Amino acid sequence: MGASVDVRDLRVVAQSDQDEQVLVEGVSFSMRPGEVLALIGESGSGKTTTALALMGYARPGCRIAGGSIRIGEVEVTALDAAAQRRLRGRTVAYIAQSAAASFNPSRTLMDQVVEPVRIHGLMPREEAERKAVALFRELALPEPERIGARYPHQVSGGQLQRLMAAMAMMADPDVIVLDEPTTALDVTTQIEVLGAFRRVVRERQVTAVYVSHDLAVVAQMADHVLVMRHGRPREYARIEQVLEAPAEAYTRELLAAAHPAPRPSALTPEATAERALLEVRELSAGYGKVDAKGRPEQLILHDIELKLWRGQTIGVIGESGSGKSTLARCIAGLIEPCEGYVLFDNRYLARTVAERTRENLRRIQMVFQIADTALNPAQEIGEILARPLRFYFGLRGAPLRQRVAELLDLVKLPAAVAGRRPGGLSGGQKQRINLARALAAQPDLILCDEVTSALDPVVAAAILDLIAELRRELNLACLFISHDLHTVRALCDEVVVMRHGRKLAQVAREDYARGPHHPYYELLARSVPELRRGWLDEVLAQPHHAA
Amino acid sequence: MPAIDVKPAAAPKPRRRTRRLGALGLLGIAILAGWLLVALIGPWLLSGDAIGAAQVFAPASSAHWLGTDYLGRDMLARIVLGARYTVGVALLSTVLACGTGILLAMFAAASGGWIDAVLSRALDTLTSVPSKMLALLMVAAFGASVPVLVTTAAVIYVPGAYRIARALAVNIYAMDYVAVACARGEGRLYLMVREILPNIVGPMLVDLGLRFVYVVLLLASMSFLGLGVQPPAADWGTLVRENIGVLADGGVAVIAPALAIASLTIAVNLAIDSLAGRRGRAR
Numbered sequence: 001m002g003a004s005v006d007v008r009d010l011r012v013v014a015q016s017d018q019d020e021q022v023l024v025e026g027v028s029f030s031m032r033p034g035e036v037l038a039l040i041g042e043s044g045s046g047k048t049t050t051a052l053a054l055m056g057y058a059r060p061g062c063r064i065a066g067g068s069i070r071i072g073e074v075e076v077t078a079l080d081a082a083a084q085r086r087l088r089g090r091t092v093a094y095i096a097q098s099a100a101a102s103f104n105p106s107r108t109l110m111d112q113v114v115e116p117v118r119i120h121g122l123m124p125r126e127e128a129e130r131k132a133v134a135l136f137r138e139l140a141l142p143e144p145e146r147i148g149a150r151y152p153h154q155v156s157g158g159q160l161q162r163l164m165a166a167m168a169m170m171a172d173p174d175v176i177v178l179d180e181p182t183t184a185l186d187v188t189t190q191i192e193v194l195g196a197f198r199r200v201v202r203e204r205q206v207t208a209v210y211v212s213h214d215l216a217v218v219a220q221m222a223d224h225v226l227v228m229r230h231g232r233p234r235e236y237a238r239i240e241q242v243l244e245a246p247a248e249a250y251t252r253e254l255l256a257a258a259h260p261a262p263r264p265s266a267l268t269p270e271a272t273a274e275r276a277l278l279e280v281r282e283l284s285a286g287y288g289k290v291d292a293k294g295r296p297e298q299l300i301l302h303d304i305e306l307k308l309w310r311g312q313t314i315g316v317i318g319e320s321g322s323g324k325s326t327l328a329r330c331i332a333g334l335i336e337p338c339e340g341y342v343l344f345d346n347r348y349l350a351r352t353v354a355e356r357t358r359e360n361l362r363r364i365q366m367v368f369q370i371a372d373t374a375l376n377p378a379q380e381i382g383e384i385l386a387r388p389l390r391f392y393f394g395l396r397g398a399p400l401r402q403r404v405a406e407l408l409d410l411v412k413l414p415a416a417v418a419g420r421r422p423g424g425l426s427g428g429q430k431q432r433i434n435l436a437r438a439l440a441a442q443p444d445l446i447l448c449d450e451v452t453s454a455l456d457p458v459v460a461a462a463i464l465d466l467i468a469e470l471r472r473e474l475n476l477a478c479l480f481i482s483h484d485l486h487t488v489r490a491l492c493d494e495v496v497v498m499r500h501g502r503k504l505a506q507v508a509r510e511d512y513a514r515g516p517h518h519p520y521y522e523l524l525a526r527s528v529p530e531l532r533r534g535w536l537d538e539v540l541a542q543p544h545h546a547a
Numbered sequence: 548m549p550a551i552d553v554k555p556a557a558a559p560k561p562r563r564r565t566r567r568l569g570a571l572g573l574l575g576i577a578i579l580a581g582w583l584l585v586a587l588i589g590p591w592l593l594s595g596d597a598i599g600a601a602q603v604f605a606p607a608s609s610a611h612w613l614g615t616d617y618l619g620r621d622m623l624a625r626i627v628l629g630a631r632y633t634v635g636v637a638l639l640s641t642v643l644a645c646g647t648g649i650l651l652a653m654f655a656a657a658s659g660g661w662i663d664a665v666l667s668r669a670l671d672t673l674t675s676v677p678s679k680m681l682a683l684l685m686v687a688a689f690g691a692s693v694p695v696l697v698t699t700a701a702v703i704y705v706p707g708a709y710r711i712a713r714a715l716a717v718n719i720y721a722m723d724y725v726a727v728a729c730a731r732g733e734g735r736l737y738l739m740v741r742e743i744l745p746n747i748v749g750p751m752l753v754d755l756g757l758r759f760v761y762v763v764l765l766l767a768s769m770s771f772l773g774l775g776v777q778p779p780a781a782d783w784g785t786l787v788r789e790n791i792g793v794l795a796d797g798g799v800a801v802i803a804p805a806l807a808i809a810s811l812t813i814a815v816n817l818a819i820d821s822l823a824g825r826r827g828r829a830r
Contacts, residue, residue, distance in 0.1 A: 376745070
């Protein structure tokens with residue numbers, strides 16, 4: 001049975017040598033037992049910090065500087081360290097975003113699931129194991145009797161996330177904190193996990209705090225929503241009210257970003273009359289040892305066929321492991337295909353970067369998923385953008401500096417950014433630089449690999465706008481890889497659906513709404529959370545998802 | 548839609564350089580700079596004759612600040628002259644060892660495949676030879692000249708530097724920005740120098756400091772065994788050996804060179820720690 005939670009004027013600060021930085025300020029909310037509150041906002045908005053404070057915990061270097069947190073009759077901020085340790089895992093449990101990183105790979109799942117209750121000395125091992133198996137069953141895990149004997153790498157990501165929930169529920173906590181528990185999962189897996197979470201939360205009547213950046217997911221789970229930005233509360237209301245009549249401009253921005261509007265296409269009828277710019281024929285690729293026939297041990301791509309015209313954007317969609325990134329890397333020449341060809345502008349492209357001409361390398365540019373790892377932290381932005389200009393065009397001196405400034409202007413960043421390192425930029429800014437570097441080569445084709453996936457919705461929407469604008473201005477062809485069908489449909493002229501390394505279907509923009517399509521495409525389309533209450537119930541009611 | 552995520556640069560607060568380095572870091576840099584200076588211009592600083600026949604093992608006095616050694620030579624002068632060998636040889640061999648290690652490591656990481664395997668195994672083999680024995684063999688074969696000492700110490704410490712640098716470089720090589728450079732058509736040299744090197748310099752500086760200490764200690768122990776710089780020239784290790792007779796009496800002649808060795812190694816580590824820490828915070 002859950003407990004009530006009452007937070008008043010919470011204030012969390014980060015302390016460095018001299019100065020104090022306010023992370024969260026003025027946050028107040030109260031929850032009745034069994035209620036679910038969603039904390040929503042972009043990264044850095046203080047939502048996780050707020051959720052962690054419920055356990056009396058602040059990250060290293062931070063501290064809870066003021067306010068009151070009451071769980072039931074207990075004032076959390078007044079507890080000493082030992083009492084707070086007893087509180088954690090027993091009264092308040094925490095489910096982290098990445099279950100894979102939270103489990104110890106060298107111990108069995110059962111060992112780890114029963115660990116919290118053993119540490120707190122709540123029940124003997126046999127009883128704990130019986131309870132764990134019951135929880136596994138409740139969370140719809142396969143083979144509940146035996147799954148505990150496995151190791152973390154032997155179960156899927158979605159199962160691991162549910163095992164983490166089982167671990168959290170072991171001590172019958174009054175409050176659970178779910179920190180983006182489904183963000184790292186594929187959409188089809190997300191549905192099962194959300195369904196399992198919600199059932200457990202409802203049946204046991206625990207009070208839950210759900211941290212997320214995804215309004216559509218929150219709409220399925222929460223009773224109330226607290227919208228946060230820059231460490232301050234922006235809007236606190238019932239979920240229905242937030243969805244239907246948001247009071248704050250920022251909330252409306254979030255809502256708009258949650259269902260992206262279609263971007264205008266850059267594809268002209270004249271372009272399709274010519275030969276395709278890029279043609280992929282029977283392309284196969286893989287990893288591992290190569291056998292006598294030249295086939296690698298592990299095939300990632302099977303016989304991919306694809307045509308892309310100048311100015312066209314094709315979206316490649318699929319779940320993790322579907323081979324969509326491998327496809328982009330094959331086209332870029334970073335991975336050598338074992339069979340098939342890539343034709344570019346009517347000529348066969350060499351298989352690897354080393355064999356391609358510099359001109360062909362210039363005309364195909366790749367933009368990577370995570371701007372953090374795609375920009376060298378030791379180089380200044382000016383240098384990052386200048387290198388391709390020097391490399392491909394031999395620019396030097398004033399024309400070089402002028403072109404760098406033009407590129408920054410093209411992606412709507414101030415020229416002063418050139419003197420900074422990537423560490424001094426926000427996620428969205430970094431992704432803009434990432435794009436600008438690709439555009440520096442004046443390519444005909446850009447390969448965008450999940451370029452918006454790591455960004456907050458509002459920032460991602462701005463990047464999509466930028467790509468849509470640039471492809472029209474520069475007549476770019478674009479292969480847009482994503483796991484998010486909403487995004488792909490908003491931006492692309494055609495959608496290619498991939499699964500297990502095969503191309504299952506190709507759907508043109510005008511047919512998005514008209515069906516029926518390939519069942520897997522339909523499944524993906526159904527699995528994308530929709531921004532209304534009751535969507536999850538409808539999906540779970542369908543035979544395929546009946547868990 | 549406006550470019551929503553453009554905000555003005557947060558101007559870094561102007562702080563005095565000294566504050567960032569910390570008092571200990573400054574102390575380390577000061578001591579290190581002092582010893583380097585002594586090593587460079589020491590001989591010209593000495594006024595009198597170092598070999599003046601005075602009392603043997605004289606205690607510290609106004610005439611001989613650090614007393615005299617077993618032949619009655621001024622101890623301060625001996626240490627000043629020895630600095631050239633200890634600091635110079637150690638610094639040269641450390642830089643040589645780390646430089647070679649980093650270069651080979653980056654080459655291995657950027658090449659991969661059999662080049663990486665061959666290099667790694669070859670250097671692992673070198674590690675399996677006991678370092679003192681290798682040094683002994685080298686000195687026995689080529690004599691105890693300064694170039695031989697520098698080469699010996701460098702060869703002994705290359706594999707360690709290589710191991711650490713390769714581990715770092717391989718991680719950097721897996722980053723997307725290296726893939727971007729590859730896809731652009733950049734050559735191996737560019738990948739090594741512009742993409743990998745700047746990202747491993749920080750940790751390798753720390754490694755350099757540690758390795759410097761090992762080299763100083765190796766050279767000192769070789770000198771102590773009589774395998775190092777040969778008389779009449781003397782590094783600090785030799786000074787300890789020569790005057791070991793007064794150790795039981797707490798003679799300043801043996802304590803002073805030992806303290807000199809300690810101060811050098813500690814200073815290098817203080818300096819490197821604060822420099823590396825500053826780099827870390829700047830990210």
